[in-house]
Amino acid sequence: MAATRSQYRPTKRDEPVAPPQPSRAAVEAMEHYLAYLAQVRRRSEHTLRNYRTDLTPFLAFLAERETPFDEAGRIDARSYLASLRYRDVADTSVKRIATTIRGFYGWLDREGIPLKNRPGDSLLRLRYPKTTKRLPKFLDRQEATDLVGAPEGDGPSALRDRALLEILYGAGLRVSEAAGLDVRDLDLANRLVRVTGKGDKTRVCLFGEPARDAIRAYLEAGRPALVTGAQTALFLNRSGGRLTTRSMQTIVRNAGMQAGIRQPVYPHLLRHSFATHLIEGNADLRIVQHLLGHSSPDTTQIYTAVAHRKQASLVTDALGRARDAERRRSRSGTAD
DSSP, X not given: OOOOGGGOOXXXXXXXXXXXXXXXXXXXXXXXXXXXXXXXXXXXXXXXHHHHHHHHHHHHHHHHTTOOGGGOOHHHHHHHHHHHHHTTOOHHHHHHHHHHHHHHHHHHHHTTOOOOOOTTOOGGGOOOOOOOOOOOOOOOHHHHHHHHTOSOSSSHHHHHHHHHHHHHHHHOOOHHHHHTOBGGGEETTTTEEEEEOGGGOEEEEEOOHHHHHHHHHIIIIIHHHHOOSSOXXXXXXXXXXXXXXXXXXXXXXXXXXXXXXXXXXXXXXXXHHHHHHHHHTTOOHHHHHHHHTOSSHXXXXXXXXXXXXXXXXXXXXXXHHHHHHHHHHHHHHHHO
């Protein structure tokens, strides 16, 4: 007689297979590395989260292959990176993960942890996969204007959101930098803001009059209605605490939808737009590099390519309109 549902007992073949997990030794080494990054290198929580997200699947990959993490070599890493590409992970993400893996093993080596890989197969010599260079996306000037003006009303949240959008675009800040701002970092009279960026590096950024006016309105009529106690943060949530980067991302995304912008809108898009518009206005590349907090001018150089691409598009459009006008004149002359 066929077994009833209550009599059925799953076999091992029926049981779900648990995803591979890194070995305990690998996890302990990773946590020590992340602690070093947090305490010595002063990396942000967001950065540490990204490092853990990049390293954990690789260490699980090694465990699945029954390869101890301290015996892994370049061949193992290349196999893992190839599997990511096979799954259509973006080239930029693959390059970042390769950088994270090499950084982790470089730290292990400096800490004196023996790496028992095969001779000539050291992960310290892991090279980045070749990537297709993609130009950053940006908003045109009208879209940027529409975006920062999208929050409606004069309530505390609307005043805060307009001030946030203005400072992200008007000073080209990273979202983590905006979230870390305190009121004392502002110099409204001179339109300056002191920013703590990557690696705890501090720089001073300039912003325009629209940003100054929006921030002043928020400080006078918005922030006092939100603040509780001796809170020093510039941007506050409804409970009076510091506004998180995730909340800022939501504010920017919602403003993009309110402004009717077709492409996805996120905080870094405003930073790209800030840099591109400066380059279009013939700003000195070294000044833009400082304002963005780039350690290398090569990182800033990509915005010149973005501006040139836009100029080429404008020229192409203008030539197209000129040809259309010439054809219309030719047809009109033939008709006469």
